[in-house]
Amino acid sequence: MGNVEDKSSPGVSIVIPTWEGKELLRRFLPSVLKAARVCGRPWEAIVYDDHSSDSTVDFLRKHFPQVRVLRTKVRRGFAGASNAGFRESRYEIVVLLNNDTDVDEHFLKPLLDHFENENVFAVVCKCYDWDGKMFRDGGKIGEFKRGFFRIHRNYDVEVRRIDSSEPYYSFHASGAFSAFSRKKLEALGGFDELFVPFNWEDADLSYRAWKRGWEIHYEPTSIVRHRPNTTVGRFRKAYVKAVSRRNRLLFIWKNLSDVDKLVQHCLFLLFQSMLAFLRLDLTHFASLGMAIAKLSGVSKARREEKMRIRRSDTEVLSLLRDCYQRPEVVIVE
Template identity: 45%
Template structure:
């Protein structure tokens, strides 16, 4: 099971100084063929010079400008030469033996992706683990939990996940109209509809400098805005159960009001702004509904809750 590791970078030379050595170390004794690709997303710092000088074995894909998260990652993945892809943010540090348990998850034909336990750099605080989704009172919510053993997960975090390239391409990759935040859930949810699982593997551990890149680019308000916008777009595109979808639309004004009351005005603004893309995502919804689907929405949520 040969692998391509894709690392997305934007002006992250200081982050790469920790990320790349950890990845190189993890791959040093790896018994399978592998490649490491850094997708440089229009950096203006000396990231590429640092890589060329210190890690000449690493392939660099240069973007002329910052294309955004999803588009740049899609380009990197399409250029990967091996059938299994590992996606890592540049603010990730991996443990030496993080890869083995993840690859074993992919040995099952019906598994699309696997995600590791992601801790913050204090090595104690859980940043991402097993994702559980629920739909109550017209709202779709997700909760991150931990488990002692591998378990079904609603999705894996795009900043640290492994998946089968052929299935990724068949799904159409990350949605570039969403770009970042909820794009990984969108991908894995569409896979679940085809009967392709995402698995959480707690024996694989990586560490995350939380928001180290995204805070610099978007700011906290921007992140909240994108989260609100893409939450709404995700539902429009993927929630095909008519009753759940109508409940969502009916309760959406309440969610906007509650967000404003609890100080999340930018999240509320993102939801409102999502309707500028309503027609685009309704078209995507129609396309997705016409694709082969084995699992309806209620069954997916039921499986994840087990």
């Protein structure tokens, strides 16, 4: 484990937030440590336990003494545990992984090389399912249609067709398998805990970075394996759906600044609400109510971020769209 206190040194801090994840860490943490040992840089691994009840802390201290193990005093959710890990990191590049992320032995070097460009905020890996066969995530496509952001489509680039003369952009950097500039994380304040317990916090962080003039890259040669919702899947589906809808609204209300897009959002939200009333879609109104309850926090964050904007929504989306239209890019539905 790295033990250098100089936070500007060219090393890497690997941060893994976890909740009730002892068995997942037993399975996947060894691949992370193996990759760290061969990355050619000073490194440290931090596991931040989010107040689990499954003896994760004791297990890690016994079986993985090279890992710094820390624990929240109360349950803080993914964003809170990740932010706590960011604050403890010693090095300028922070790699954030889920506790169920398995990594290729040499996944780190391609990620870390991007940070030679001082304008890079984050870099996201290519992700397959645990079996290594099914493509899960690549560069994230961000679109604004019918008053809402669509952010769940992916694109990929065949390795033999990669054009290294220009970076491949991603709308956001997944909190499950991405590298970040620690200085820029600090400038952004980390994940916004308005989005606790989960979903859209990584999109919010990334979009704020884009609007401040920074970049998020996709690195198709950095390979990981991950299965979505291993932790989130422990919650009731209705609750997950309501929280996801709420957080999509919070994301838009907090970050959208182009007037024409704000008007479009309001009109389509009204239309959606009318349809939800006719269909007796109670989840829509539950999520809307939960979002309205957080309006004061959204308004404060919106005012603070407005002063730091360097790109409009249209400029960000146009920059990303140009990347998606490159001939070697393949859209994966």
